[in-house]
Structures are given as structure tokens and as C-alpha cells.
Amino acid sequence: MPAHHLDAPQAVLFDMDGTLIDTEPLWMAAEVALTSRFGVPWTAEDAAAIIGSAMTSAAAVLQGRGVDLPVPEIVEDLTAHVAAAVSDEVPWQPGARELLAAVRAAGIPTALVTSSYRTLAEPFVAAAGGFDAVVAGDDVRRAKPDPEPYLTAARLLGVDVERCVALEDSRSGSASAVASGARTVLVEGLQEVADRPGMSRVASLRDLTVEHLVRLAAGETLVVPPTR
Incomplete structure (x- = not known):
């Protein structure tokens, strides 16, 4: 699905630890x-x-x-x-590489928004084939759960954060993404995270498609059941 689709996300903002890679x-x-x-x-x-x-x-x-x-x-x-x-060895989460490839194929900009410092983020960025923007934990004054990391990513990309989809797996990260105004998806992980108004949930990145991201950017809140 091309990124110029009316309701496509202006960008997809990916957390790293626990979301894209099983660190x-x-x-x-x-x-x-x-x-x-x-x-x-x-x-x-x-x-x-x-x-x-x-x-x-x-x-x-x-x-x-x-x-x-x-x-x-x-x-x-x-x-x-x-x-x-x-x-x-990069410990990819199930479905992470596939979703990242699908988002790129759709022409949707991507950002990595991580609490980890650049010394860890940069090798992963290289292994992942690059992102259009990277915000690491030592790039911001106020780290997650403050919204600054996600607001910074949207600013670097030149997009409206409220038209972006953010993928997170933790309490702190989801709080940051929701507070920024991004359409936030909680990927179930090791930490139990309570529901937040407007936050979507998915069991695994394997269950998330570009079509889901388009629906999220259009304002839907989704609970995506596992495909397996």
C-alpha cells in the first residue's frame, strides 16, 4: 500500500529493546x-x-x-x-524484520526511538538497514516516559506526531508514546502494561500489517488477535 494513501501513517516510530529485538x-x-x-x-x-x-x-x-x-x-x-x-547476533523479535520491510516497501518513513544509548543503537541500526531518524536515550534531556523522545523523532522526520504510529512494549515507553500524541500500539512483552485510553494492543509483531497501521493512523483503536 503506497504511503500517499490518504490515511497512511506519516511515519512508524519503533521502540528497540523488547519491541524490535529481544534484548x-x-x-x-x-x-x-x-x-x-x-x-x-x-x-x-x-x-x-x-x-x-x-x-x-x-x-x-x-x-x-x-x-x-x-x-x-x-x-x-x-x-x-x-x-x-x-x-x-541480533536477536530479532518474531515478525519484526518482516513488518519493518513491509513498512519500508509501502514508502512510509521509519524512526527508531529507544531508551538505549547510541553505542548500542547504532550497531542495530546498521544491522536493520537504517532508519530515517534515530533518537537514542542520550539524545534527549527527558527520556521515556516523557514524550520528548517521540516528539523529537517526529520533528526530525518533519511529520505530525499525531499522524504517526508508535510501537512499544513497556509501561515507560507506551506512556511516552501516548503522551506525545502518537497512535500507540502495545506489543505484549515481559512487562504487564495496563490499558491506556486510545492505546491499541497486539500479541506479536507477526500479527501486525501495514493495513492495520493505516487503520490506526485513521483513528481506530485495535486489539489484534494472534494469527497463530
């Missing part, structure tokens, strides 16, 4: 490795609670639990751990 287990492993060095207990529930948080916020939680390092060093340690794993 959450890698972040959890990095957190466990770091907390273990300081004898700090860290559970799967602890890890799930900070999914989608700004890197400095997540690092502050770890510091508060007893990781005796400055916040910037905690951020650097975690990012280096995950970047090394992703550089070995």
Missing part, C-alpha cells in the same frame, strides 16, 4: 552479572520492573540496591555487556 534477557543477564559482583540480590521481578526505563533511572535503582558505582559507570557496564551480545 530484555540480555539486559537481565547484564544486571545479574553486575549485582553479583557487589553481592546484591537481583530477581527476574526486579529486572522486569525497570524494563523501558531511562538508562540513568535503571542505573540509579541498581545503585540504590547496593551496586557501589557512579550511575554513568553502571550505564556503561550494562550497555557494553548488551552491545557485545547484540554484535554477535
